[in-house]
Amino acid sequence: MLAPALQHIERSPKNRLVPSHERILAVLLLVEIAVFCVIGRHFVSADNAFELVRLSVEVGLLALAMTPVIVTGGIDLSVGSLISLSAVLFGKLFRDAGLPVGVAAALTLGVGAVAGLLNAALITGLRLPPLIVTLGSFSLFRGLAEGVTGGSDSFMCPTSFLFLGRGAQIPVFVAAAAGFWILLHRSVIGRGLYAIGLSPEGARHAGIPVARRVGLVYVLSGVVASLSALIYVSRYTQARADAGTGYELLAITAVVLGGTSIFGGRGRIPGTLLGLFTIAVLERGMKLADLGDQLAQILVGVLLLVALGANAILEKVSARRVA
Amino acid sequence: MIRRYLREISVAAATVALLLLLAVAKPQFFSGQNLRNILVTQSYVLVVAIGMTMVILARQIDISVGSHFAICGVVASLLARAGVPLPLMIAGTLASGAVLGGINGLLVAGFRLPSIVVTLATMVTLEQGIRWITGGEPVRNAPTFQWLSLGQSAGEWLVLATAAAVLVLFAWGLRRLQAGRAVYATGSDPEAARLAGIRPDRVIFGVFVVMGMLTALAAILNGIQSTQGDPTSGQGLGLQAIAAVVVGGTAISGGRGTLIGTFVGFVLLGVIGPALIFLQVEASWEKAIQGAIILVAVASDALNLRQRRNVGASLAAH
Numbered sequence: 016m017l018a019p020a021l022q023h024i025e026r027s028p029k030n031r032l033v034p035s036h037e038r039i040l041a042v043l044l045l046v047e048i049a050v051f052c053v054i055g056r057h058f059v060s061a062d063n064a065f066e067l068v069r070l071s072v073e074v075g076l077l078a079l080a081m082t083p084v085i086v087t088g089g090i091d092l093s094v095g096s097l098i099s100l101s102a103v104l105f106g107k108l109f110r111d112a113g114l115p116v117g118v119a120a121a122l123t124l125g126v127g128a129v130a131g132l133l134n135a136a137l138i139t140g141l142r143l144p145p146l147i148v149t150l151g152s153f154s155l156f157r158g159l160a161e162g163v164t165g166g167s168d169s170f171m172c173p174t175s176f177l178f179l180g181r182g183a184q185i186p187v188f189v190a191a192a193a194g195f196w197i198l199l200h201r202s203v204i205g206r207g208l209y210a211i212g213l214s215p216e217g218a219r220h221a222g223i224p225v226a227r228r229v230g231l232v233y234v235l236s237g238v239v240a241s242l243s244a245l246i247y248v249s250r251y252t253q254a255r256a257d258a259g260t261g262y263e264l265l266a267i268t269a270v271v272l273g274g275t276s277i278f279g280g281r282g283r284i285p286g287t288l289l290g291l292f293t294i295a296v297l298e299r300g301m302k303l304a305d306l307g308d309q310l311a312q313i314l315v316g317v318l319l320l321v322a323l324g325a326n327a328i329l330e331k332v333s334a335r336r337v338a
Numbered sequence: 339m340i341r342r343y344l345r346e347i348s349v350a351a352a353t354v355a356l357l358l359l360l361a362v363a364k365p366q367f368f369s370g371q372n373l374r375n376i377l378v379t380q381s382y383v384l385v386v387a388i389g390m391t392m393v394i395l396a397r398q399i400d401i402s403v404g405s406h407f408a409i410c411g412v413v414a415s416l417l418a419r420a421g422v423p424l425p426l427m428i429a430g431t432l433a434s435g436a437v438l439g440g441i442n443g444l445l446v447a448g449f450r451l452p453s454i455v456v457t458l459a460t461m462v463t464l465e466q467g468i469r470w471i472t473g474g475e476p477v478r479n480a481p482t483f484q485w486l487s488l489g490q491s492a493g494e495w496l497v498l499a500t501a502a503a504v505l506v507l508f509a510w511g512l513r514r515l516q517a518g519r520a521v522y523a524t525g526s527d528p529e530a531a532r533l534a535g536i537r538p539d540r541v542i543f544g545v546f547v548v549m550g551m552l553t554a555l556a557a558i559l560n561g562i563q564s565t566q567g568d569p570t571s572g573q574g575l576g577l578q579a580i581a582a583v584v585v586g587g588t589a590i591s592g593g594r595g596t597l598i599g600t601f602v603g604f605v606l607l608g609v610i611g612p613a614l615i616f617l618q619v620e621a622s623w624e625k626a627i628q629g630a631i632i633l634v635a636v637a638s639d640a641l642n643l644r645q646r647r648n649v650g651a652s653l654a655a656h
Contacts, residue, residue, distance in 0.1 A: 090454075092577075137633065141640035144590045146399070146454070150577060151632035158626025166622035256622075264458060277452045309470040316463030323451050323459070 036274035036326065040289040044296060051300030058303055065182070071295040072184045073098070073243045073250075073259070075288075077266035078273075079195045080239035082287045083232040085270055086199065088212045088279025089138065089145035091233060094240040094266065096156035097130050098259025101244035103160040106170025106254050116176050124241045130156060131237020135230035145233075153263070160256040169255040172248050180250030187246070191239065196284040204228060212279025269294055272319050274326070293318070345587030345639065346599045352631075353606045356613060364616045372612075378494045379563070380608045381501040382407075382556035383578060384601070388508050389552035390579040391600045395512075396545045397525040397592025398446060398453040402461035403553045403579060406438045407572030409468050410557035415567030418483035427483075432554045438464070439550020443543035461576070468569045476566040485562055497559050504555070509597040521545060525592030581628065582607055585635045607631065 051058040077094050084091045101123050108119035130152070137148045172180075179187075199205040207228050210218040219225050243262075248254040273290030275282025294315050301311035360367045367373075386403055393400045413434045417427040438460075445456045485493025512518035520541050523531040528538040561567055586603030588595025610631075611624040 137637060141637055143636050143640050147584055147590050147636050148633070150580060150584070151629050151636065153577065153629070154581065154625050154632060155629025158623065158629050162620065162623040162626050164622070165620055264462070267455075267458065268462065271455050271458075277455050307470070309466040312466035313463050313470065316459045316461075316466070319459040319462070320445065320456070323455060324445075324449055327449055327451060 035329070036322075037283070037286050037289055039325075040273065040286070040293055040322075044289060044293050047293065047296045047300060051296070051304065055300050055303040058300060063299070063303075065185075067292075067295055067299050068185055068188070069182060069250075070299070071291060072188045073247050074262055074265045074269065075188055075291050076191055076239050076243040076246070077236075077262055078269040078287050078291050079191055079284065080232075080236040081266045081270045082195065082273075082275055082282055082284055083199055083205075083208055084145075084236055085267075085275050085277060086208050086212045086279055086282045087229055087232055088215070089229065089232070090149065090267070090277075091134065091145065091236045092149040092263050093130070093134060093152040093156055094236060094243075095259040095262035095264075096153045096160070097127060097237060097240040098244040098247055098262060099160040099254075099256050100130070100156040101126055101241040102248045102254035102258045103164050103170070103256055105245060105248060107163065109173055110170055116173050120176070120245055123245060124238055127237040127239070127241025127244075128234055129237070130240075131234035132230075134237065135233040138233060139226040139230050157256070160258075164256045166256060169253050170248070172252045172254070176245075176249050177252065178249070179246055180248075180252070184246045184250070187242070191242075192284065192288060199284055204231070208232065209280055212281070265294075268315065268319055272315075272322050274322075343596075343598075344642065345635075346596065346602055348638070349585060349587070349599065349602045349606055349635065353602060353609065356606070356609060360613055360616060367613070367616045374494060374498070376608070376612050377501075378497050380604075381497050382560040383575070383582065383608065384501050384604050385504055385552050385556040385559060386575060387579040387582040387600050387604050388504055388597060389549035390576075391583050391586075391588055391595060391597055392508070392512070392521055392545050393453075393549050394580070394583055394588050394590060395525045395592060395595055396521050396542055397528070398542060398545065399580065399590075400442060400453065400457045400546065400549055401576040401580075402438075402442060402457040402464065403549065404572035404575035405461045405464035405468070406435060406550055406553040407557050407560075407575050408569050409438065409464060410435050410554040411561045411567040411571055412468060412472060412477050412569050413567075414554075414558050414561050415477040415479045415483065418480040419478065421480065424482075424486060428558060431558055432551050435550040435552075435554025435557070436547050437550070439546045439548070439553070440543070442550070443546030446546065447539040447542040457576075465573075472569040474569060476568045478566050479561070479564075481565075483562060484565055493562060497563070500555070500559060504552070505597060505601060512597060517541075517544070522593055525594075527593070578607075581632050585632055587635075587639070603635075 048059070057063060081091060081094070104126050105119055105123040108114050108122055109116050112119075114122070134145075134148055134152055137143050138145050197205075199208065207218065207223040210221060210223055211225055211228060215225055244254075244258065247258055251258075269291040270282070270287050271277060271290070272293060273282070273286030273288070275286060297314060297318075298308065298311040301314075302308060386407070390400065390403070410431050414427060414431040417430050422430065442453070442457055442460055445451050445460075446453045481487075486496065488496060512521065520531070520536045523534060523536055524538045524541040531538050531541075557572075560571075582604040583595070583600050584590065584603070585607060586595065586599030586601070588599060607628050610627050611621060614621045614624055614627075
């Protein structure tokens with residue numbers, strides 16, 4: 016089982032061909048675009064491309080931060096709930112506490128860091144399974160947001176903050192993608208994350224501070240979820256406790272479709288971006304072709320299963336070739 | 339004995355403490371009608387959690403049960419409306435659950451795919467599929483479907499009796515039957531189970547099929563309480579059931595846990611909401627308290643284990 020994954024890491028980035036999974040996804044994405052050019056109205060236009068990226072940013076940010084989490088063999092189910100908690104607290108801070116918007120936004124990012132730290136402490140300090148810890152905080156964060164707002168209170172976004180949802184989030188997303196790409200593929204820390212995903216014990220013997228590295232990815236995930244919340248509030252111009260419901264599963268879907276192994280040790284940021292936009296183009300294209308959201312979602316589910324099955328078969332074939 | 343069932347006992351103690359608090363503050367909480375109401379409306383969660391316990395014992399997970407629940411509810415309503423006789427309606431619904439669970443089982447056991455991703459994908463597909471087919475509109479039942487034409491009072495007792503029977507049957511079966519032990523063996527170590535003559539693939543497939551059937555049963559128990567089958571129901575049911583199982587002490591790494599634990603976990607998590615309403619605290623804090631309970635339960639587990647390990651280590655040193 017380990018052999019193909021190790022090979023993947025050992026090949027140096029320069030002479031490695033683009034992994035076949037990503038190549039297949041890229042072709043699929045092009046096919047989608049071609050199909051929607053024909054059947055959709057106004058699919059290929061600068062406006063539409065702008066809208067498509069603009070609407071993908073919140074889930075996209077979560078997917079970027081989820082990639083290193085899953086690479087270490089973990090998972091973070093709490094990010095969707097953290098969007099709601101951050102959005103609600105952001106509203107409380109500027110509306111009820113009367114803080115300037117910039118300060119409120121900075122404090123909100125701090126909330127994300129603290130929330131990520133809680134996950135990190137339970138996962139690394141007590142060695143609890145990430146699935147269970149983040150299932151607990153999934154419920155806790157959403158519950159706190161519901162409790163604080165009494166379940167129904169909603170906040171309007173201040174007008175001076177609306178710019179973030181109207182296009183300014185795209186450079187933020189590009190910067191985040193570049194940042195996570197450098198972290199995973201061009202830094203010593205990133206190397207360590209793959210080693211941890213393949214074998215935490217082996218990584219420890221190799222001198223990698225496993226607890227600190229794993230803690231880092233959950234804190235990053237928390238901060239990014241709060242950033243995503245700020246963009247969400249600005250784009251929808253309001254925030255309620257139901258913000259971001261189900262986003263964690265959308266992010267995980269994009270990451271896994273992008274070729275990241277749920278067992279850890281394998282996965283790349285370009286794959287995650289391809290997964291994200293394969294889904295986004297499908298949804299937007301179906302909508303413009305009047306085929307409905309639900310059909311798009313159904314296809315996403317089927318696509319995910321096909322990708323998994325194909326991956327499993329490819330791995331078997333390559334394992335046989337090595338042997 | 340006490341150490342072995344420490345988790346079950348401590349969760350039960352927490353539940354009893356909460357109930358005592360209610361008994362002092364709001365004795366009306368313990369009126370027979372109120373207790374029965376809470377149990378009847380929540381019983382479907384217990385039935386799903388029983389199936390989830392087995393799935394987790396076998397070192398798998400199933401987050402797609404919510405979508406199965408919605409589909410089975412719609413199937414039951416359609417069958418009832420078509421005038422199918424009662425036993426056939428129940429059998430048909432259970433069969434649809436078995437097929438849905440079998441799809442997960444086939445993908446996990448047959449193709450060796452990770453269950454968390456498989457059930458994520460089937461959940462998305464099925465959840466949206468049933469909404470697409472029904473247009474999101476509830477399917478009206480036949481009048482005979484409500485309480486299975488037994489009347490509300492007898493119907494409520496039937497729901498409670500069914501849930502209790504399922505609990506007792508599976509608790510007994512997991513401990514005493516060969517198939518039950520095979521689930522534990524597969525979850526603790528699939529390779530060792532294989533060497534001991536168990537077919538782990540078949541066990542895992544079977545566990546997913548049973549999970550599907552129990553979800554179908556839960557959908558019937560829930561469906562007969564209303565006049566329609568709702569294709570948007572069951573959202574979050576998977577994580578809710580997993581929470582009850584985990585609070586009840588079943589290890590997510592498989593092979594360790596009991597249905598008694600799942601039952602006390604279900605009671606503790608299920609009683610929080612009604613208790614908040616009775617204590618006149620805002621009910622909107624329910625989910626936060628449930629989340630805190632999950633975290634405290636798993637954290638105390640880890641601390642406990644560490645203590646025991648330290649004892650073991652010091653014994654080994656001497």
